[in-house]
Amino acid sequence: MTLRDWSDAKGETTLEADVVVVGSGPGGAAIARTLSEGGLRVLVLEEGPARPRFRPNLAHTQRFHMQENGAVVAQSLQSFVPIAAGRGVGGGSLINSAICWRTPDYVLEKWTKALGVPHFGPTPMSAIFDELEELLQIAETPEAIAGENNKIIVRGAKALGLPGGFLRRNTPHCSGCGLCNLGCPTGGKASVDRNLIPLARAAGAIVQGDVRIEELIFEHDAVVGVVGVVRHPETRVEVGRLTARAPKVVLSAGAIGTPRLIAQAGAAGRLGPAVGQGLHLHPGNAVVGLCDHDVTMWRGATQAAWFEDPDLPGVLPHTLQAEPGVVLMMFGKVGVEAKALMPLLPKMCGAVVMISDKGSGTVSARSDGRSAVTYDFAPNDVERIKAGMVRTADVLLAGGAREVTAPVRGMGLHRDSKSFAANLADKTIRDFGLYAAHPMATCRMGTDPETSVIGPDGQAHRASGLYIADASVFPTALGVNPQLTTMAVATVIGRQILG
Ligand SMILES: Cc1cc2nc3c(=O)[nH]c(=O)nc-3n(C[C@H](O)[C@H](O)[C@H](O)COP(=O)(O)OP(=O)(O)OC[C@H]3O[C@@H](n4cnc5c(N)ncnc54)[C@H](O)[C@@H]3O)c2cc1C
Known part of the structure; x- marks a missing residue:
């Protein structure tokens, strides 16, 4: 069963898939494309609108295409840093500035050493960057x-x-x-809703907007699904609840959204002390x-x-x-x-x-x-x-x-x-008048469950079947704008799931 849109979601709905992906930004889109092209039945669940609702107006953009209406703020005694994060099928790529940097080699070398696996090294990543640059027509x-x-x-x-x-x-x-x-008014930007998401759909993925996931379903030590609320796209009034069951669940809700979801679901303690730590x-x-x-x-x-x-x-x-x-x-x-x-x-x-x-x-x-x-x-x-x-x-x-x-x-x-x-x-x-648009590294990939949430294969150390594939998994800050790295890392994690 699928939902055409939010209006089909009255009451309780249950969907099943091989993999549920939560969030459809660069990370979610890249892993959804990889897994669906690899033959898995993929269901992508996204909080924001199913289709872009762009208007050249900041308040409108904040309402429809920014997480928490554009009011995510990092606070401390020292400072107050507003953080921008995108929302909708396409996530941050819908409203970002489209800058595409490859991850610097020295960063990848540091990751390779820390993770003890070869697949994030400069050579294998370079092949993935070539592939993504062609798909996204980067120039x-x-x-x-x-x-x-x-x-x-x-x-x-x-x-x-x-x-x-x-x-x-x-x-x-x-x-x-x-x-x-x-939001690009002419379709001139190759945001991921125009390439990776259509490729995932063409390979059979189902992508639902207007669904905010709030719970993780655990069976013993495994995650086997998620539960969320379907909201009316204009009023945000709850119209139904959605349960999605799958042997594999991928969180791609972004470096703010993924730890926020884990905490909201009451699973932070269970997944270890590194959840939500180390924000860059x-x-x-x-x-x-x-x-x-x-x-x-x-x-x-x-x-x-x-x-x-x-x-x-x-x-x-x-x-x-x-x-x-x-x-x-x-x-x-x-x-x-x-x-x-x-x-x-x-x-x-x-x-x-x-x-x-x-x-x-x-x-x-x-x-x-x-x-x-x-x-x-x-x-x-x-x-x-x-x-x-x-x-x-x-x-x-x-x-x-x-x-x-x-x-x-x-x-x-x-x-x-x-x-x-x-x-x-x-x-x-x-x-200082501060601002940031690159939250990252809040559910890090690593080998030590005390300082990282997922292993180098993308799977949670402390919950089988649960994967993370978004900017939250970076083991360090990047030093360059992160969207291309996010897509590449998610692609690598997807290929490891496929084996
Ligand atoms: C204004 C702006 C400009 C930027 N400019 C650039 C740039 O030029 N170049 C660059 O490389 N990077 C840029 N970035 C950063 C880049 O867009 C992000 O690093 C990238 O989008 C991160 O991808 P992600 O998949 O980790 O998360 P996101 O893109 O944040 O996607 C997460 C998705 O998950 C959804 N979600 C969150 N919680 C839930 C939930 N509970 N249930 C369901 N769905 C959920 C969100 O709505 C969102 O669509 C910019 C960002 C912004 C906001």
């Missing part, structure tokens, strides 16, 4: 659609002799409208430049340029793409201050400075089912963000900005990076 962003905001970074990096350029992205038909983070975020801050010419930073390919400074390993600056409302929010401007800033908005350019973080946090669930997230910065991380911001100020100035500033309390405008650095020097993390 360098053409200059013709890049827009001035990206070009300033490329020009600046070149002028300073720093490595950098236009980013590789999964946007084969991009027109450069700059709306990726609200790739946190960072932005640098904004003010130019004499028009840039309109909200147009052009979203986040399509990068550079690096070899003296700052693990610091990865790339384009900041922000619409006017977001810029006003970043700088905390309202009333007459907002009015004064308005004429300057088209002249702004920007870059975000993201770091491979040593700081870490935790994810669990509140009684209402929302996530409870903490995060503590490592002191050196803050200094690395600052150093990256200073170098980014140099790049924006070299690329065409007249002055630079940052969403940091009391920063002001600076004509050179020396005075920018001097102003930044005594700022603490409490002064």
Whole structure:
């Protein structure tokens, strides 16, 4: 039996499959494709909408396509970091910026050593990246659609002799409208609902939206199914309950969603002390430049340029793409201050400075089912963000900005990076306007059940039949944007399940 959509789910429904996959982002889509092409009957259950409901409007995007309505926040005594996570069939790929990096070799080598297995090594992973890059039509962003905001970074990096350029992205038909983070309006982005999910469906997978899983069914030490609530996509009123039974259950609800689900299901103690521990975020801050010419930073390919400074390993600056409302929010401007800033908005350019973080946090669930997230910065991380911001100020100035500033309390405008650095020097993390979109490593893969949740084969150490395949399984932070790694790791886990 299948459900056509939520309206078929009145009362209690029970479905059966060989494998149930919870979540349909890059991880869920990749493992669903792998397992269904391998001949298994796969049922994918996704909390968000079955089909994209994009509108170029942030509030609408938050309501339909962001987990917890865009209000996931990591809190600690030091700081407050909003975390973006996507929702819907396609998960984060629906609203992400489409940047596609392969996992750096040094990260894969570290994983291989820690896991003691060869399949996450640079050579086998390289073959999987080749395959995924072809399926997702990943290519360098053409200059013709890049827009001035990206070009300033490329020009600046070149002028300073720093490595950098236009980013590789999964946007084969991009027109450069700059709306990726609200959902691509033209189908120009090859999000996973346009490739891996259709491939899974073509091989027989069933994909149901509007189902939020809340319970895991245990029989002795094995997980044999899940139970969830089917909700009306508009009102979110419960219309029914769904039980899905399968000898194998894969959690792909993301690095926030997977530990949140395990905690909500009351299974965190059972699956071991590492559930929800070790959250990495790739946190960072932005640098904004003010130019004499028009840039309109909200147009052009979203986040399509990068550079690096070899003296700052693990610091990865790339384009900041922000619409006017977001810029006003970043700088905390309202009333007459907002009015004064308005004429300057088209002249702004920007870059975000993201770091491979040593700081870490935790994810669990509140009684209402929302996530409870903490995060503590490592002191050196803050200094690395600052150093990256200073170098980014140099790049924006070299690329065409007249002055630079940052969403940091009391920063002001600076004509050179020396005075920018001097102003930044005594700022603490409490002064920063922080943001993160790369939660990861909260249900790690490893060999020790005390410090990891799943083994190198993807199966939980303490529950047979339960697998995890999403960004939560990374054994460390990545240092690069994670969607391609998530797909590759999930593909490897899927192939191990197939044997
Ligand atoms: C605004 C933004 C920009 C980004 N830009 C980039 C970028 O340019 N490049 C890049 O590499 N990465 C980017 N990322 C990060 C990238 O999208 C994520 O790392 C990636 O999506 C993680 O994949 P995942 O499968 O682990 O989880 P997700 O993509 O988060 O998918 C998890 C899915 O599970 C569903 N779910 C959660 N809980 C439940 C439940 N209980 N029951 C049923 N379903 C559930 C969610 O609705 C979601 O659809 C960005 C992210 C955001 C939000």
